[in-house]
Amino acid sequence: MELDKIENILEKYFQGETTIAEENQLKEYFSSSDVAQHLEQYKPMFGYFSQVKQQKSTHEILLRSKKRNAAWLSIAASVVVLLGIGTYFFVREKNAAPVAAHSELGTYDNPEEALKATQKALALLSNHVNTGIESVQYINEYEESKNKIFKQ
Template identity: 70%
Template sequence: MEFSKMEALLEKYFEGETSIAEENELKEYFSSSNVAEHLEQYRPLFGYFGEAKKEKLTNNVMLISKKRKVAWLSLAASVVVMLGIGTYTYFNANTVKENKELGTYDNPEEALAATQKALAMLSNHVNVGIESVQYIQMYEVTKNKAFVE
């Protein structure tokens, strides 16, 4: 009778459904000398807790204060940010000067041609977007027919 009760408790234990009192009962059972042979394999699992209580920490552990870690971390982060800003300004200083000259034409015919080219490119992209919207509308109509009817 007691063996079947222990088997049921073990099953509940492995399912994670035991209470603290039931787990203590399992620990007491497996620490005793009256353990069934087929349950002997679980003895080290429950015997570990008793042995772990006996262990004591003998080494002194040096603790590093969090203030030092935070100070080094903030210093390192500020250095990285400063390097990033410096690198960005160094490599992008010339590109800003080149872009200032864009968009100005002395000849009106050149300006008209450039404007027409830009508008044609814009029109092509808008047409592609409209085609995509038409596919979506066709999909919506087909979906409504399929799911409503």
């Protein structure tokens, strides 16, 4: 009876369906001296598991310190921040130089130039206002259609 039970558990073991208790039964059975002749071939496999379980490793594992990497990372981050700040001030100073040359912005000595600049600015403003009015006309058309459909 016990042999049938061991064979069933062994079949479940190879299908990957055994519980830990059943696997322990197999280990006990194959570590004993009275193993059936046709199951003798599995004895080294289960013997290996119990043998390896008792082994202890004496090999030393060296762990590297991550503090050294963190130091380099912080130095690199500081350099990047300093370069960013330096670039910001350099670009700001470069862009600010032409503005300082024209301290009187928006004033013209020649009245004809002033008239042309004013007309250009008003034309640009008119285009934007017309675009906004067209959008409002679409909204009015939508409202009229909605009122026809829902008869409010």
